[in-house]
Amino acid sequence: MKLKLISCILLLAACSKNTSKVEVPSSNFTTNGKIVKVYTTADSTSHRLALTDTLSFIDLAQPKEKDICVFINPNKTFQTFLGIGGALTDAAAETFYKLPETKQAEVLNAYYDSEKGIGYTLARTTIHSSDFSSDTYSYVTDADSTLSSFNIEHDRKFRLPLIKKAIAAAGGKLTMYASPWSPPAWMKDNNDMLHGGKLKTQHYQNWANYFTKFINAYEKEGVPIWGVSIQNEPMATQKWESCIYTAENERDFLKNNLGPTLEKDGLGDKKIIVWDHNRDLMTQRASVIFDDPEASKYAWGMGFHWYEDWSGGQCMYENVGRVHEMYPSKNLLFTEGCAENFNASKYNAWGLGEEYGRSMINDFNNGTVGWTDWNILLDEIGGPNHAGNYCFAPVHADTKTGELRYVNSYYYIGHFSKFIKPGAKRVSAVASRGDLMTTSFLNEDGKLVVVVMNQTNRPVDYKLWIGGKVASTKSLPHSIQTLVL
8 A cells, every 4th residue: 555655656746747847937027117119011101110109008907809909928938939031042142242342231231230130140051053053063073972072162252252241240140051952963863953853872871971071161161050951842853953852761861871970070969950841741751750769869850941832722831830749849940931933023012021921920839940031132033043943032133233122021021030039939929810910029138029910901909918918009901010028
């Protein structure tokens, strides 16, 4: 009997201990003495990240049914924020160096200065060429399995100088990760960097060694590499650089080659991102890779894009949340998105920005830690791009006149990146009506950031409710606001 009693006590203690592990920690936030600054970007107005209001709190313990509220509970915190940024591609770099120096400085300030611009802290680049390069190239000569010819001379002309300027403009630090679009042609079963194909099994180790060569070469140039993804869009056969990995292919390359190789070469601290493709198949890819302990131990998390994952008019945002539910210890990172099919007549289309706002709010609310746009800068035709796959960027340059065009997506991204800082914690945020979308983060300095988006054609009066106090304001039609306490 005594033994049973002791066993019960131990079991209860264990249950209590396990329960405490999943409790959401408290931040002990209070609104006392705080004012709210409201920054707005709105269609059919001149507001672009403009300070439009300053609010104070009054007591309101119980809102009425007719009240439209954004309810924030800063004492319930979730994932830690990594950063927001964009891709520093060959196309962006080539366009950048066609601009006069004054415009180059403007671009750098617009993206990386947290006061003058929108404060990017995250960046992606490519391992040799992608579609957003003027040519197709790799860093080695054909059939060089020893990789003795490896060199990054191509990148020293435009891309590396831009990356170094971006790092400097960001205050000396950018969290930088790199992705390959294809292994060199001779490593693939179609002997082509383009048009899909697969990495030959006999070259798995050569390709893993290539990653370490790239990381070491970039770091020797003074560009720290925080992490890598295994393959950009591993289920897409494209007319540009592409390579197919099934979930099993990617799992086996990770656990048998890339993970052990980085570790052996002293690069075990580099983060490895799997999938790097759309939301539609991400749960299947996560199950195959993360359910294998030997593969999973090398994976920091999963990257995803926003293309081709719409069904019945709804985007599959919840797939992100399902992966987060299944594998809460793995990080989720949005690694690429852009508006495709560039058309200069649509520069001012308001939907370009709203697509970003919808995605960022949903992705963050489903557990995403960081968000990376595609090219930071493109030219007047949405390139350069050797495959003719022209797209929008938040900033376009007319390389003939030097003029810069800011697409409204720049401002929508800025409503997050300018105010939410690395290390912030997402907190509970919900709107009481479907007219509004919201997410919220608590920065390490104690500032609370609330993003509110209105996609409707009408203004919405609402109350920001926190702990029995409210601050009242208005959301303009087709607008996005950031409220900072």
